Amino acid sequence: MSSTLTRRALIAGAGTAALAAPALAKLGGMIDLGLPGGPSLRPTTPDFPGKRDMIVQRIRPPLLEAPMEAFAKGTITPNDRMFVRWNWPFPTEVKAAEHRVAVGGAVKKAVSLTLDDIAAAGETVEIVAVNQCAGNGRGLSEPRVTGTQWGNGAMGCAKWTGVRLKDVLAKAGIAEGATRVRFAGLDVPLTDGAPQFIKSIPMDVAMRGDVLVAWAMNDEPLPILHGFPLRIVVPGWFSTYWVKMLSTIEVLTGEDESHYVAETYRWPTVPVTPESKDFPTVPITAMPPRSFITSHADGETVAKGKPLTLEGMAFGGDAALAKVELVGEGWSAECELGPDEHGPFAFRRWSVTLPEVSGDLAAIGTKATNINGLTQPDALVWNPSGYARNVIERITLVAR
Numbered sequence: 001m002s003s004t005l006t007r008r009a010l011i012a013g014a015g016t017a018a019l020a021a022p023a024l025a026k027l028g029g030m031i032d033l034g035l036p037g038g039p040s041l042r043p044t045t046p047d048f049p050g051k052r053d054m055i056v057q058r059i060r061p062p063l064l065e066a067p068m069e070a071f072a073k074g075t076i077t078p079n080d081r082m083f084v085r086w087n088w089p090f091p092t093e094v095k096a097a098e099h100r101v102a103v104g105g106a107v108k109k110a111v112s113l114t115l116d117d118i119a120a121a122g123e124t125v126e127i128v129a130v131n132q133c134a135g136n137g138r139g140l141s142e143p144r145v146t147g148t149q150w151g152n153g154a155m156g157c158a159k160w161t162g163v164r165l166k167d168v169l170a171k172a173g174i175a176e177g178a179t180r181v182r183f184a185g186l187d188v189p190l191t192d193g194a195p196q197f198i199k200s201i202p203m204d205v206a207m208r209g210d211v212l213v214a215w216a217m218n219d220e221p222l223p224i225l226h227g228f229p230l231r232i233v234v235p236g237w238f239s240t241y242w243v244k245m246l247s248t249i250e251v252l253t254g255e256d257e258s259h260y261v262a263e264t265y266r267w268p269t270v271p272v273t274p275e276s277k278d279f280p281t282v283p284i285t286a287m288p289p290r291s292f293i294t295s296h297a298d299g300e301t302v303a304k305g306k307p308l309t310l311e312g313m314a315f316g317g318d319a320a321l322a323k324v325e326l327v328g329e330g331w332s333a334e335c336e337l338g339p340d341e342h343g344p345f346a347f348r349r350w351s352v353t354l355p356e357v358s359g360d361l362a363a364i365g366t367k368a369t370n371i372n373g374l375t376q377p378d379a380l381v382w383n384p385s386g387y388a389r390n391v392i393e394r395i396t397l398v399a400r
């Protein structure tokens with residue numbers, strides 16, 4: 001099927017996406033996220049549409065976390081295992097034929113675009129990229145911080161299909177003095193006077209060839225939980241900018257003073273402690289590298305005197321992965337990287353074999369480094385919202 005056909009089929013075939021939100025989700029099992037200081041147990045539910053068992057951080061608006069087993073194999077996270085995050089409630093039904101995206105602000109001519117207009121705005125582009133919440137792993141922070149107490153499952157890697165944002169912007173024409181491009185979706189605040197979830201990116205990022213207005217995720221129309229019918233994709237950047245159910249694109253000429261850019265989703269530019277006050281902050285943007293051991297869990301037993309193979313997953317953040325090392329207390333071993341299947345913004349597998357297990361493997365972890373030399377720190381870079389966690393994640397294996 002040609003990409004034009006694929007695009008038509010996806011949009012035409014999707015029609016209306018509706019979410020039958022469970023009044024009270026049936027809860028499956030319980031899972032322990034290992035959050036220091038507790039409470040660490042969370043229920044799981046298979047009840048959200050198009051989802052397998054997901055960890056429930058909140059039912060409405062949904063905050064669903066993927067169990068770490070979702071990352072144990074392969075480099076693509078299936079749609080039924082992708083985490084879900086909404087700041088505010090969103091429509092449970094969206095009619096594709098009626099959906100419009102308003103492009104306005106500092107443009108030559110404001111336009112209102114249908115899905116067909118968007119699909120025809122330029123070449124269809126596919127890109128595999130990690131979707132990760134800026135607060136992923138925040139619940140593991142010590143000292144603890146406020147915000148959704150995510151374990152490390154607020155991430156996933158998918159193939160996104162759409163057109164370039166710059167081609168959509170060209171339909172309106174960018175006026176002089178443009179500084180940023182801001183996005184809004186169909187979700188609205190739950191309480192009167194609360195700020196709408198709107199986010200903006202600088203003009204140079206908006207004009208990148210890989211920043212998309214996407215309509216498909218892993219070759220399926222965007223599920224409603226992931227922003228049907230359109231969302232922004234900014235490969236390499238935390239997905240707080242990947243606005244879902246996109247309905248407005250606004251070109252700005254100054255700074256963005258809106259709540260979720262000027263006041264939240266920011267982190268300190270200097271080292272801070274829980275006692276720090278009045279420190280400078282900047283928006284949280286590009287992702288740093290991360291890596292995980294997926295073959296073994298903390299506390300697992302391994303055979304003494306035998307070789308041991310460890311496996312896992314890593315990603316470079318906003319640049320390709322360069323290497324992954326297994327680190328212990330005072331030693332390290334280079335891991336073998338799996339094939340580069342999907343380019344710089346995707347998950348990649350790694351593995352390493354230790355010739356012989358001579359004793360317990362205490363506090364082992366993996367350290368990923370990207371091609372810009374950015375690497376994972378030994379100690380947590382603590383910040384009040386627990387953003388951009390990428391400390392080396394350590395486990396202990398018991399030799400028996």
Ligand SMILES: Nc1nc2c(c(=O)[nH]1)N[C@H]1C(S)=C(S)[C@@H](COP(=O)(O)O)O[C@H]1N2
Pocket residue numbers: 082083084085086087088131132133134184185186187197225226227239240241242243244245
């Ligand atoms: N319209 C809208 N888009 C949004 C959000 C939101 O609350 N509303 N949350 C953002 C945040 S903070 C994250 S982490 C990602 C999560 O994307 P996902 O639910 O598809 O995994 O969506 C982003 N896009």
Ligand SMILES: [Mo]
Pocket residue numbers: 085132133134135239240
């Ligand atoms: Mo997020």
